[in-house]
Amino acid sequence: MIDLHCHLLPGIDDGAPDLATALAMARIAAGDGVAVTACTPHIYPGMYDNDGPAIRQAVAALQIRLEEAGIPLRLTLGADTHVAPDLVAGLRASRVPTLGDSRYFLLEPPHHVAPPRLAETAFELLTAGYVPVITHPERLSWIEDRYGTFLELARQGVWLQVTAGSLTGRFGKAARYWGERLLDEGWVHILATDAHGVDRRPPLLAEGRRAAERWLGAEEASHLVMTRPQGILNNVEPERLPAPPALNVGAHSTGSSGSWWRRLFGRG
Numbered sequence: 001m002i003d004l005h006c007h008l009l010p011g012i013d014d015g016a017p018d019l020a021t022a023l024a025m026a027r028i029a030a031g032d033g034v035a036v037t038a039c040t041p042h043i044y045p046g047m048y049d050n051d052g053p054a055i056r057q058a059v060a061a062l063q064i065r066l067e068e069a070g071i072p073l074r075l076t077l078g079a080d081t082h083v084a085p086d087l088v089a090g091l092r093a094s095r096v097p098t099l100g101d102s103r104y105f106l107l108e109p110p111h112h113v114a115p116p117r118l119a120e121t122a123f124e125l126l127t128a129g130y131v132p133v134i135t136h137p138e139r140l141s142w143i144e145d146r147y148g149t150f151l152e153l154a155r156q157g158v159w160l161q162v163t164a165g166s167l168t169g170r171f172g173k174a175a176r177y178w179g180e181r182l183l184d185e186g187w188v189h190i191l192a193t194d195a196h197g198v199d200r201r202p203p204l205l206a207e208g209r210r211a212a213e214r215w216l217g218a219e220e221a222s223h224l225v226m227t228r229p230q231g232i233l234n235n236v237e238p239e240r241l242p243a244p245p246a247l248n249v250g251a252h253s254t255g256s257s258g259s260w261w262r263r264l265f266g267r268g
Contacts, residue, residue: 164208
């Protein structure tokens with residue numbers, strides 16, 4: 001499996017506080033079946049002033065330590081990027097790293113306030129040749145009021161990433177509800193751990209894959225944690241990768257009138 005959202009780099013944001021924790025997290029990930037992890041620290045001006053060159057250097061240094069410790073986990077770079085006016089310029093200048101130097105990058109909206117002009121920002125990024133991967137929409141406090149916004153963004157070419165632990169209740173009932181709904185309606189492109197530590201938010205991806213398999217079957221579960229993540233790292237054009245069920249040619253335009261309600265009224 002491939003985990004494209006993990007706060008593994010030590011002492012760089014609110015993830016692993018030190019090298020010992022980073023190594024412990026890496027052992028958990030490898031033991032869970034993760035072969036590749038993207039180190040994606042926050043880029044949040046004024047709070048986490050990380051940038052591409054520093055993240056790249058930190059990833060290379062941690063990879064050496066993993067090899068010395070005999071931990072079979074390959075690292076790549078990325079960032080958990082917040083919405084900013086100069087985001088396109090930052091991506092072009094590599095101040096904001098994309099996932100494995102591809103066209104795809106993680107975009108984290110504010111947790112408690114819907115950002116203004118989100119659709120316009122997404123359009124500007126797509127027009128510039130980048131594919132925003134919106135992180136954990138199921139955990140945003142405003143998703144209930146703007147659920148349709150995420151579906152429209154997905155139709156336009158934005159990707160959606162749900163946290164594996166949301167599907168098992170690690171983030172509470174609301175996150176589980178919205179994560180399951182997005183998954184069951186077929187809007188989710190990838191699953192990732194968004195791990196920050198060893199105990200409370202560990203890098204466990206297999207539990208999300210198992211949950212997805214129960215909802216959508218083994219093939220789509222594999223796409224969520226292997227096929228599409230590998231396509232991202234290979235910089236494959238989005239249209240050449242398997243589309244989520246709701247975006248398949250011939251799928252219902254809303255994705256909301258079928259499977260979710262069957263789930264509520266009788267599906268096991």
